[in-house]
Amino acid sequence: MTIDYSSKEVWQQRFTEHPDNFEWLGGSDALLPIIQNLLSSLPIDSTILHIGCGTSNLSFAIRDGLSVSPERILNLDYAARAIELGQALEGDSKAKGKMLWTVADLLDWENLHGACKEMAPFGMILDKSTSDAIACGYDVDASIAFLPGHPTVQLEPMILLALHLAALVRPGSVWLAMSYSSTRFDFLDDVHALPGVARLNDLWTVERKEEVEAFEQVVPDAPGSTHVHRPPIMHNVYVLRRTNTPLDVWPKDDFYE
Numbered sequence: 001m002t003i004d005y006s007s008k009e010v011w012q013q014r015f016t017e018h019p020d021n022f023e024w025l026g027g028s029d030a031l032l033p034i035i036q037n038l039l040s041s042l043p044i045d046s047t048i049l050h051i052g053c054g055t056s057n058l059s060f061a062i063r064d065g066l067s068v069s070p071e072r073i074l075n076l077d078y079a080a081r082a083i084e085l086g087q088a089l090e091g092d093s094k095a096k097g098k099m100l101w102t103v104a105d106l107l108d109w110e111n112l113h114g115a116c117k118e119m120a121p122f123g124m125i126l127d128k129s130t131s132d133a134i135a136c137g138y139d140v141d142a143s144i145a146f147l148p149g150h151p152t153v154q155l156e157p158m159i160l161l162a163l164h165l166a167a168l169v170r171p172g173s174v175w176l177a178m179s180y181s182s183t184r185f186d187f188l189d190d191v192h193a194l195p196g197v198a199r200l201n202d203l204w205t206v207e208r209k210e211e212v213e214a215f216e217q218v219v220p221d222a223p224g225s226t227h228v229h230r231p232p233i234m235h236n237v238y239v240l241r242r243t244n245t246p247l248d249v250w251p252k253d254d255f256y257e
């Protein structure tokens with residue numbers, strides 16, 4: 001049976017049946033130094049949007065390991081169960097202040113904008129394999145409320161995600177993505193025909209792409225648990241930078257401030 005990783009119901013069920021911490025593509029260790037470095041290039045009060053947080057501890061690791069004020073972090077997922085679990089976990093922690101949590105669909109602008117508007121425009125987007133899940137979906141009928149003429153178009157889900165995120169962040173902000181795919185963002189160069197946007201790489205540029213070795217949880221003494229002769233599995237870390245090309249969503253002064 002193939003699993004539809006783009007289905008909300010699939011994720012809701014998974015987090016209901018497996019409520020414990022689970023890290024897609026491995027834990028936060030490989031990402032933390034990169035995030036620390038990127039944060040030092042951003043304004044000190046930049047807000048962070050963690051998309052498709054699931055039951056990952058990445059936001060907790062940033063809060064605790066990098067001393068980022070919890071009020072600067074918004075955790076978002078469309079699976080309500082994941083958000084309930086994260087909030088409950090945070091409720092048990094002794095940290096001062098609380099992160100923000102919201103249930104929203106990254107591919108539904110009205111819903112997403114409503115959920116994010118208090119903290120947008122963001123300085124950093126964190127995406128650990130959420131793009132991978134979204135890329136599994138079919139094309140989406142989308143009304144692009146912030147493009148001239150408010151066109152309704154059918155778009156690949158990753159194109160819609162890139163547009164939505166571009167509308168939620170400041171110029172110079174970062175989209176940090178970890179993905180199993182070495183071609184995850186090739187679409188930025190391919191698309192020419194979006195109304196009001198010349199090309200998606202006018203909005204996002206891939207500033208860095210590097211491979212990191214996948215962390216594998218090995219159960220000691222289990223049959224087949226040693227991978228001594230296996231080549232390492234690599235994942236891809238992308239740093240995308242938002243250009244200065246505005247989308248008509250924030251007042252221009254706000255965008256360039």
Ligand SMILES: C[S@@+](CC[C@H](N)C(=O)[O-])C[C@H]1O[C@@H](n2cnc3c(N)ncnc32)[C@H](O)[C@@H]1O
Nearest residue numbers: 011023024052053054056077078079105106128
């Ligand atoms: C592969 S999991 C990654 C979870 C987590 N980031 C991690 O590293 O363990 C994908 C996550 O994205 C969420 N997701 C997928 N599509 C989404 C969408 N359209 N809007 C919001 N969340 C979405 C799923 O509910 C799930 O939590």
